[in-house]
Amino acid sequence: MNTPQIIGKKRDGQPLTKEEIDFLIRGFSEGSVPDYQMSAFLMAVFFRGMELDETLSLTRAMINSGKVLDLSRLPGVKVDKHSTGGVGDKVSIVLAPLVAAAGVRIPMVSGRTLGHTGGTLDKLESIPGLRTVLSPGEFVRNVERVGFSIAAQSRELVPADEGMYALRGVTGTVESVPLIVSSILSKKLAAGIDAIVFDVKCGAGAFMPELSRAEELARELVRVTSLMGKNASALITDMEQPLGNAVGNALEIKESLDCLKGGGPADLTAVTMELGVEMLRLAGVESDRARALEKLEKLRSGGAALQKFVEFVEAQGGDARVVEKPSLLPAAAAVEVVLAPCEGYVKGIDAKTLGEICVDMGGGRRKRTDAVDASVGVVLRAKVGDAVTRGQDLVEVHLRRDRSAVWVADLMTRLERVFSFSEAPVPERRLIMERLPVQGPAAKA
């Protein structure tokens, strides 16, 4: 068995054996398979795909490259949620305390901002003092005491994924279903979960713009999780426009707090609630959708979810006073407003471009080592379907004071162009585009 042969086999469309996949991933972890062979392999997988057995073998090989957390001593079903990433997607920050308030344990391993989509960890770190890099022991203790923790992937877990994920980002091999599935599942399963709901984003602002591709990914995520012996379900949700109104780290924390206090934008609340229903179902807490919704709504408006969030912030070293006093969050020095250029209805808001503009403002990363400015970002004052009058506020822009007038003028023009308008009313888009029901642990047919 040698690496060029394995690459050649995949290139020619032949399925790889478990032994071949193990050889490759072990070699990559140990350094005997260099980056240039792994990237050629990843590109071959991009073109040829993988059969179910190969994806399972790949996921297992990646898990076996590092440690696996044992959460079996914690009571109940440990449930997680994973989103494929979108613009303005701050769901985890509301959902985790909400579902934890219902008594479910949530060991949530999360990621950072990269490209045009934001990362939960960067958003949380805009809370002064809050740490997201925890030791495995601290992470488990927080899940036990608070009910949930949101933390960075430990480098002891799935080390093979770190190198593969980095390579994919710079070699055009991100959008491959088996590579996405094995990357997500190896990390989630190594974190010791029993069940998971996937929020697969679909639309211009998502990695999977087409519904058919999003469906394929959602089906494969649920199927492979089930074959790995865990419970899973999935929602496909709209990412044609940003979720909620705020895009930017501290601004999104503020909006999340609104939502935890019983307010917040309707779309953010709806997606959070639907994912919460799935998590209660997966945890065996409540299988009836209406009763689950009622339960979650009580926890949200009654303050229990907010209280869980306070406990979480304190447990991870953050200043929990931000909950009552959001002005303690980093704030931008300057606030400008983009005005509506015409009368009509908002027809579209290009989420991807908006995400890229926020990166240019300093709120995201071009490469891993870039620093992120927590204070900058935008708040949308109109969303798709809203009627607008010429000259009304369209976008609130939070920016650094050191920008030149030309730079700001250009930014405002770019932000205006993110919007498209229509004279006629715009039909409402479905927020929850599809649901894949819970699939329990299964053996291969």
Place this chain on the structure above:
Amino acid sequence: MNTPQIIGKKRDGQPLTKEEIDFLIRGFSEGSVPDYQMSAFLMAVFFRGMELDETLSLTRAMINSGKVLDLSRLPGVKVDKHSTGGVGDKVSIVLAPLVAAAGVRIPMVSGRTLGHTGGTLDKLESIPGLRTVLSPGEFVRNVERVGFSIAAQSRELVPADEGMYALRGVTGTVESVPLIVSSILSKKLAAGIDAIVFDVKCGAGAFMPELSRAEELARELVRVTSLMGKNASALITDMEQPLGNAVGNALEIKESLDCLKGGGPADLTAVTMELGVEMLRLAGVESDRARALEKLEKLRSGGAALQKFVEFVEAQGGDARVVEKPSLLPAAAAVEVVLAPCEGYVKGIDAKTLGEICVDMGGGRRKRTDAVDASVGVVLRAKVGDAVTRGQDLVEVHLRRDRSAVWVADLMTRLERVFSFSEAPVPERRLIMERLPVQGPAAKA
């Protein structure tokens, strides 16, 4: 412009611009495009191919990565021959002195043994003292004085190819027409040639086993050379069985000498003559095939070709006495004979497996740094179509004395299995499978 975007564009089947290809090749030469991005790009090219303009841009970018030899001060048309590689292919060693004896200048840059196919340089280096690593100045001087030189690629010429060629060998991206074409042509054109004939090998022992693929490669080689402003033609020749009888470095030199003396195996002589006809045509020396053949036959049987070879050996520091006394070449300590296991006709000789067996005997390389034993190899005593009687000599095996009896017995069995037999006579295969006529310098239509 950035590398992941360029890779992604090729991955999605969009043609790349000249600027994008320049950016990539320059970056790779300078080190800003790492191996892992280049290998992902190469795999994307493997799947998506390249349009004619892209192949031209790639070839030019590779040439521009280093120096270009200027042979314009040498009189006449400088012609070369390139073979895509086969087992027992010692054509260059006979062809270059033969055509040089007709007054044509041949600046021949050649390669080393790798995988199951032999390399002209390793064969030549079995002549005591002969050097194939020359400075560009020495190479040009030898072409001027002797009429031809056969030397290793200078590292100053097409440095980009060295890294790309090495990557392709270990990432399953060898068999891609645009990558083969740009690799061959960049090296040949940087060596300052005016015209070239391609010997595209086809059959089980070649890199292109299928005729359709060999045709595609031959057409593309001629077309791109023509668009690069040079004359080109091509033959597709049979590589279903080895060419000639000898496989192994010193053994092939001996067979080449036989051929230069007017003898040698019929198939080797025929392919050499047909390629010689093309070279005389390309050089403008003789366009009529019959007259060209007559001329070459005279130079071969009359000793002029052999005399050129002597001059070449002396100019490159070799011991020219081997020409009259081949026993001065390295000789194997032990010679065994494989006997025919049955009566009948030889139906096939698996050239690829035979080439691999010779590598195992020490005559080739598994990796670039392996040493090659010049003395070992085989001489076939029967070829496809020959009638054999049970127990007659089938293969003469030249091997080292330090091999164990078990190893030798296994070797003999493997060699016997390289042959297949038939009770009925075997129809003759065409040696020259196809001819692509000379195409002059052309502008893109």
